[in-house]
Amino acid sequence: MSDIAGSNQRxxxxxxELYPDFSQNYFQLFGLQEAYTISADxxxxxxxxxxxxxxxxxxxxxSRQQLVAVQYSSFINKAYETLCSPLLRAQYLLDIYGISVDxxxxxxxxxxxxxxxxxxxxxxxxxxxSKNPQQELKNLMQSINEKITGLQHQFDDLWQNRxxxxxxxxxxxxxxxxxxxxxxxxxxxxxxxxxKI
Amino acid sequence: MALLQISEPGQSPLPQxxxxxxxxxxxxxxxxxxxxxxDVATTITDDRGNHxxxxxxxxxxxxxxxxxxGSDAEKFITTxxxxxxxxxxxxxxxxxxxxxxxGNKCFYRFYTTQDGGMPYIQTCQGNISPVQVSAEILRTLRxxxxxxxxxELEGAVITxxxxxxxxxxxAIKDAxxxxxxxxxxxxxxxxxxxxxxxxxxxxxxxxxxxxxxDLGGGTFDISILKLTKGVFKVLATGGDSALxxxxxxxxxxxxxxxxxxxxxxEPDELSLRQLSRLTRQAKEALTEEEVTTIAYRGKxxxxxxxxxxxxxxxxxxxxxxxxxxxxxxxxxxxxQIDAVVLVGGSTKMPYIQQQVEQxxxxxxxxxxxxxxxxxxGAAQQAHLLAGNQTADNDILLxxxxxxxxxxxxxxxxxxKVILRxxxxxxxxxxxxxxxxxNQTGMVIHVLQGERELIKDNRSLGRFVxxxxxxxxxxxxxxxxxxxxxxxxxxxxxxxxxxxxICADIEVKPAYGLSDDEMKQMLIDAQVRAEADKHNRAxxxxxxxxxxxxxxxxxxxxxxxxxxxxxxxxxxxxxEMASLQMKKTQTDSADELRSAIKKLQQLSxxxxxxxxxxxxxxxxxxxxxxxxxx
Ligand SMILES: Nc1ncnc2c1ncn2[C@@H]1O[C@H](COP(=O)(O)OP(=O)(O)OP(=O)(O)O)[C@@H](O)[C@H]1O
Ligand SMILES: [Mg+2]
Numbered sequence: 145m146s147d148i149a150g151s152n153q154r155x156x157x158x159x160x161e162l163y164p165d166f167s168q169n170y171f172q173l174f175g176l177q178e179a180y181t182i183s184a185d186x187x188x189x190x191x192x193x194x195x196x197x198x199x200x201x202x203x204x205x206x207s208r209q210q211l212v213a214v215q216y217s218s219f220i221n222k223a224y225e226t227l228c229s230p231l232l233r234a235q236y237l238l239d240i241y242g243i244s245v246d247x248x249x250x251x252x253x254x255x256x257x258x259x260x261x262x263x264x265x266x267x268x269x270x271x272x273x274s275k276n277p278q279q280e281l282k283n284l285m286q287s288i289n290e291k292i293t294g295l296q297h298q299f300d301d302l303w304q305n306r307x308x309x310x311x312x313x314x315x316x317x318x319x320x321x322x323x324x325x326x327x328x329x330x331x332x333x334x335x336x337x338x339x340k341i
Numbered sequence: 342m343a344l345l346q347i348s349e350p351g352q353s354p355l356p357q358x359x360x361x362x363x364x365x366x367x368x369x370x371x372x373x374x375x376x377x378x379x380d381v382a383t384t385i386t387d388d389r390g391n392h393x394x395x396x397x398x399x400x401x402x403x404x405x406x407x408x409x410x411g412s413d414a415e416k417f418i419t420t421x422x423x424x425x426x427x428x429x430x431x432x433x434x435x436x437x438x439x440x441x442x443x444g445n446k447c448f449y450r451f452y453t454t455q456d457g458g459m460p461y462i463q464t465c466q467g468n469i470s471p472v473q474v475s476a477e478i479l480r481t482l483r484x485x486x487x488x489x490x491x492x493e494l495e496g497a498v499i500t501x502x503x504x505x506x507x508x509x510x511x512a513i514k515d516a517x518x519x520x521x522x523x524x525x526x527x528x529x530x531x532x533x534x535x536x537x538x539x540x541x542x543x544x545x546x547x548x549x550x551x552x553x554x555d556l557g558g559g560t561f562d563i564s565i566l567k568l569t570k571g572v573f574k575v576l577a578t579g580g581d582s583a584l585x586x587x588x589x590x591x592x593x594x595x596x597x598x599x600x601x602x603x604x605x606x607e608p609d610e611l612s613l614r615q616l617s618r619l620t621r622q623a624k625e626a627l628t629e630e631e632v633t634t635i636a637y638r639g640k641x642x643x644x645x646x647x648x649x650x651x652x653x654x655x656x657x658x659x660x661x662x663x664x665x666x667x668x669x670x671x672x673x674x675x676x677q678i679d680a681v682v683l684v685g686g687s688t689k690m691p692y693i694q695q696q697v698e699q700x701x702x703x704x705x706x707x708x709x710x711x712x713x714x715x716x717x718g719a720a721q722q723a724h725l726l727a728g729n730q731t732a733d734n735d736i737l738l739x740x741x742x743x744x745x746x747x748x749x750x751x752x753x754x755x756x757k758v759i760l761r762x763x764x765x766x767x768x769x770x771x772x773x774x775x776x777x778x779n780q781t782g783m784v785i786h787v788l789q790g791e792r793e794l795i796k797d798n799r800s801l802g803r804f805v806x807x808x809x810x811x812x813x814x815x816x817x818x819x820x821x822x823x824x825x826x827x828x829x830x831x832x833x834x835x836x837x838x839x840x841x842i843c844a845d846i847e848v849k850p851a852y853g854l855s856d857d858e859m860k861q862m863l864i865d866a867q868v869r870a871e872a873d874k875h876n877r878a879x880x881x882x883x884x885x886x887x888x889x890x891x892x893x894x895x896x897x898x899x900x901x902x903x904x905x906x907x908x909x910x911x912x913x914x915x916e917m918a919s920l921q922m923k924k925t926q927t928d929s930a931d932e933l934r935s936a937i938k939k940l941q942q943l944s945x946x947x948x949x950x951x952x953x954x955x956x957x958x959x960x961x962x963x964x965x966x967x968x969x970x
Contacts, residue, residue, distance in 0.1 A: 192572055196737050200766060200827045204525055204726035214826050218768040225763070341665045 162198060162209060164216035169240055170223035180237060180300045182227065191224045230292075231325050234299050234318050238311065245315055247322045254316065261323055264288070268331055272338075281335055288328050295321045360495045360727040362525065363486045364533070364719025367479065367499060367513065369430040369559030369585060370686065372396050373713060374482040374497075375720035376490065377729070382537065382717035385489045387411075392713065394485070398477045399425045402465040410481040419615045423450060424464045429478070431559045431583055432471040433516070434509030436460070439799070472512050476519035483522055487877060496525040498723040500715050502560040503529035504580035504743045506789050507801050507831045514830070525726045527828040529740055531555050531564035532573060533718030534684045537709055541568040541736065549679040550576075552667075554697050554705070555715075556660060557685035559585040563664045565671040565678075574739040577670035577762050579663040584656060586621070586687040592652040593620035593635075593644065601640045624649060628689050650692045657696050664700060670762055681705040686712055739764050742825055746801075749786035753795050758823045761791065765829060770822045772838075779811040785821060787833050806835045878930035886924045886937050890917055893944060896951060904950045913947065916940045 171178045174190035196202075198217045203210040226232045235245055252258060267284060274280045295317055302314040359377075363385070366373045371393040375384045384392045391412065399414035401407035402424060409417075417425040426449070432440065437453050437460050451460040452468045461468035479499075487494055499522075501513055510527055517524045531553035535541075540551055548569050555562040562580040566573055594616040619635050623644050626633040632645045668675050681697060683705045688694065697705050709717065722738070724730055741764055747757040748771065758769050775783065783806045790798030809817055818838040825831050893913065901910050916939065923936045 192569075192737065195739065196571075196735075199737055199739075201526070201726060201738060202735075205728055214766045214824070215768065217827075218766045218824070221764045221767050222769070336666075336669070339665070341662050341669065 162203075162212050162216060164198070164212065164219065166215075166219060170227055170236060173220065173223050174227070176227075178237070178240070180234060180296075180303045182233070184228075187224070187227055191220065194220050230296055231318075231321055234296075234303075234314075234321065237303060238314060238318065241306075241311055243311060243315065245318055247319065252316065252319055252323070254320075257320060257323075261327070264327060268327070268334060271334065277338055278335075281331060281338065285328065285331050285335075288324055288331065292321060292324045292328070295324065359724075359729040361486075361490045361492055362496045362498075362720075362723040362727040362729070363482075363490075363494060364528075364716050364721070364723045365479065365482055365497050365499045365522075366530070366533075366713075366716035366719060367430065367475065367501075368396055369428045369557055369587065370396060371558070371712065372478050372482060373716035374486050375713070375716040376486065377720055377724040382720045384713050384716055385486055387485050388488075394478065394481060396429065396478050397425060397427050398429065398474050400464040400466040400469065406466065408466075408477055410477050418618060422611055422614060424466075426462060426464075426469075426474045428559050428587055429471050429474040431587070432460075432462070433475055434471075434506070434512035436508075436799075472516045473519065475513065475516035479517055479520035479522060483520055484877065488880060491881070494522065496523040496723065496727060498526045498528050498533075498719040498726065499524055500528050500530045500533050500719045501829075502555075502580065502582055503531050503562045503564050503575075503578040503740075504560070504582050505829075506582075506744055506799055507746070507829070508789075508799060509582065510829055514828075524828075525723055527830070528719055528722055528738075529562075529564070529575070529578070529829070530715045531562050531578070531682075531684065532566070532575060532738060532740060533716075533722065534682055534709075534714045535564075535566055535568070535573055535718070536721050536736065536738075537714045537718035538682055538706065540680065540682070541570055541573060546570050550671075550673060550677055551680045551682060552664070552678050552701060553682045553684060554660070554664070554688065555580075555684035556687040556693065557585050558687070559583065559587050561585055561660050561663065562684075563660070563667045565667050565673065571735060572737045572739070574764075575741045576673075577667045578741060578743045579667035579670065580743075581659060581663060584659055585685070586624070587617070588656050589624055589653050589687070590617040590621040592655070593617075593624060593649070596648075596652055597635055597637060597642055600642050601637065624690075628691065646692075653690065653692055657693060661696065661700055675701050678703060682714075683707050684711050684714055738827075740827070740829065741765060742767070742829060744789050744799075745791055746787070746789050746823055746825070746831060747798075748821060749784075749788060749795050754793055755788050755790070755795050755798055758821075759825060763825075765825045766827050768822060768824045770820050773819045773821065774815050775809065775812070775817040775819070776814055778814050780814065780817070781809045781811060782807045783809065783819060783835075785833070785835055787831070789831075801831065802833075804833075804835075806837070809837050810840045812839070875930070879928060879933070882930045882933040882937065883924055886920055886933060889937055889940060890921060890924075893917055893940070896947070900947075900951055900954070904954070905947060909947075913940075913944055916943050 169178075174187060174194070176182055176186060176190065195217060198213055198220055200210045200213040200217055203213045226236050235247065238245055264284070268281075271277050271280050271284065299314055299317045299321070302310040302317065361376075363374050363376045364382075366375075372395075373384050373393060375382050377383075386392050387394070394411045395415050397411065397414040397418065399409040399417040399421065401409065402421070414425060418427060432449075437451070440451065440460060450463040452463050453460045459470065461470050462474070483494055483497075497517070499513060499517055501510055505513075514524055514527060534553050534555065535551060540549065546569070548567060551566050551568060553562070553564045553566065555564075560580065560582050561584040562578065564578045565576045567576055568574070591613070594613050597616060597620060598613075616637060619637060623633050623635045627644065627646050627649050630646075632643055635642045635644055665675075668678075678701050681701050681703045683694065683697065688697075688705075688707075688711050694705055694707075725736065741762045742759060743761060745757045745761045746759040747755045750756040756771075758771050759767060773783070784803060785806060786795070786803045787801045788795055788798040789801055792798050806819065809819070816839065819835060820838055821833065821835045823831060823833055894917075897905075897910065897913070905913070920936050920940050923933055927933055
């Protein structure tokens with residue numbers, strides 16, 4: 145293996161050449177520790193550094209490179225979007241461990257949880273008719289947010305243990321999180337209607 | 342000391358090291374073109390010194406194919422209304438359904454094909470697409486730039502309202518193609534404004550949140566950006582691509598008709614259009630004055646600021662609602678904003694400035710001319726993209742899609758694939774399957790908008806994926822990929838994955854012109870481009886001739902008698918007269934070029950003599966030794 149030149153195929157003289165590695169997982173891409181709790185600042189910093197190199201605007205004069213740049217820059221955007229969201233980040237971490245969770249189609253068997261969801265949805269539906277809808281809605285959203293925070297802690301604990309059992313247990317936690325995020329989204333729509341925006 | 346300078350004809354006096362690129366602000370009311378000169382963004386004027394090109398295109402009835410663009414076209418607005426297109430930006434990329442809400446605010450007669458294609462404007466020169474009208478304006482700007490920069494343009498950054506949908510963006514890009522402009526990039530107007538202000542640069546290197554409030558003639562945009570050194574990241578955008586000063590003019594016009602008892606039921610479009618020219622002047626006057634009068638059909642109607650505020654209020658309220666929504670989308674409250682930038686002529690109105698200040702609690706920035714700031718930012722970006730700038734001045738623009746993109750699914754519902762305010766470029770894939778056994782085709786209907794029902798969103802195109810291999814229902818795996826590039830333009834591809842037979846197709850969402858139509862337009866444009874090129878070459882020679890004549894005239898006055906015999910002098914003068922004549926009469930650049938050459942050759946000896954004399958004058962009184970080194 146004396147042929148050093150052969151292994152050095154990257155053109156070092158042209159630093160603007162892009163060689164994206166799409167096989168990296170999102171944590172590797174941003175040089176972050178694989179974990180549920182991450183630093184938003186670090187993520188943002190790494191994200192901007194990468195985009196500064198990969199954005200298609202940097203290759204306006206080279207249409208071939210620009211095509212690569214669109215792909216790479218999109219990959220970075222998608223990775224950033226995924227890691228920014230506590231829900232998608234959780235889903236992605238399970239995915240790395242070969243557990244792919246389809247949030248749209250699973251049914252939850254936890255009876256108490258489902259009862260709670262129904263009640264919350266009823267509350268949301270009736271808020272318009274309440275005495276102080278804006279305040280009520282605010283309270284509701286706050287309690288949803290608290291639930292979500294609780295679920296995030298649960299997920300983090302299970303993730304840190306990372307054995308078969310705990311990862312399997314993390315799946316319903318993820319589903320519950322999803323339910324609450326959806327509810328929060330609906331509450332926001334309701335709020336927009338109340339605020340007339 | 343005026344030496345006779347003789348330069349090769351056609352050779353530009355300054356060597357052009359940079360690529361010739363410009364920024365273009367294609368506006369509803371006014372359009373501009375700017376470039377970087379000596380590191381400063383400057384707008385390019387026409388030969389009369391005007392920075393703005395009124396976005397008005399007149400199609401002449403008498404002269405076949407005669408088209409006038411800009412201020413010369415303006416005078417036809419009232420006399421030949423239907424053949425004089427104004428505010429075409431409000432029409433571009435809109436389908437029939439989307440034109441309806443504009444009601445009699447858009448005053449043209451439209452022609453739409455049976456198959457629900459894009460509306461054309463009926464003129465004396467036939468049915469003209471808004472894309473073509475826009476191309477006329479862009480072509481005029483291109484010619485203006487090429488004359489000033491003395492050569493062919495290598496590219497342009499063209500700005501679009503941030504809130505423009507894909508069809509509108511695509512239509513603008515096509516208009517540029519028709520005008521023979523290579524589009525380096527479409528850039529959102531508010532982002533361009535933020536670049537021009539250089540707001541990413543501040544002493545503390547802090548992160549800053551800014552809002553750009555852009556109310557022009559026909560569009561409203563609000564964008565929230567997060568800036569750090571060299572990075573412009575758009576967080577959220579909102580607006581209305583048919584809301585602006587035009588609407589205020591229209592409200593005043595309605596009011597005038599009510600006041601003057603001239604209204605007889607629904608006012609006719611013609612009088613409204615003519616009247617709104619007057620009310621626009623009145624509105625602009627009230628930016629300075631407290632009260633003004635509108636003279637209409639023999640009546641004098643006085644308009645006060647207070648009344649104007651009332652008539653402006655509905656427009657302002659709409660903009661403020663969009664602002665609140667954008668703040669919300671960006672997950673910030675209005676008091677977190679560090680600075681507000683005002684863009685667009687309508688933000689000169691004191692009432693609007695005051696309302697924006699009230700909303701944000703910040704005195705808005707207006708230090709860069711709100712009319713020019715967009716074109717200037719676009720020029721800066723063009724400069725950068727062309728590689729005319731050093732890497733350390735580099736900036737990163739992270740823009741977003743203003744409206745969600747998605748697909749039609751069961752129940753006439755829209756399923757979103759890319760959500761509004763997602764950072765671009767972005768590629769997303771969705772997987773679908775077949776609903777019937779042995780299904781070999783699938784309709785893919787691409788939409789843009791926020792509503793649930795497909796009928797409430799903008800349909801961008803519908804295409805069929807064919808040749809799906811026959812298999813049981815639910816087995817096929819059809820991947821539909823949405824790709825939005827940095828311009829904000831969408832490309833959709835679909836492919837069946839389980840088999841090796843992959844039917845790949847690509848749609849450029851329909852903005853209405855068929856490929857054939859576009860081809861024909863391009864051919865026409867080619868012809869026009871040839872004419873433009875010819876005209877420019879001619880103009881260059883005319884300038885050349887003028888300069889030569891001017892120089893010779895001065896030189897003859899100063900040294901003619903001294904250095905030339907009478908016949909020699911006469912000969913030159915004769916040739917000068919002949920060039921003078923040629924200059925005004927010929928329309929052949931080549932002919933003029935040879936006439937210039939002839940005169941240059943004839944006067945060469947005279948030039949040499951003058952040179953010698955001046956050398957002699959310079960050297961006299963000095964010893965040669967002084968110049969040895
Ligand atoms: N002094 C002024 N006071 C009030 N309004 C003004 C003043 N000057 C210009 N305007 C209004 O500003 C509008 C034109 O603004 P501008 O040139 O920024 O628009 P545009 O760029 O052509 O349109 P858009 O950006 O919407 O496509 C017109 O409605 C005009 O009446
Ligand atoms: Mg504008």
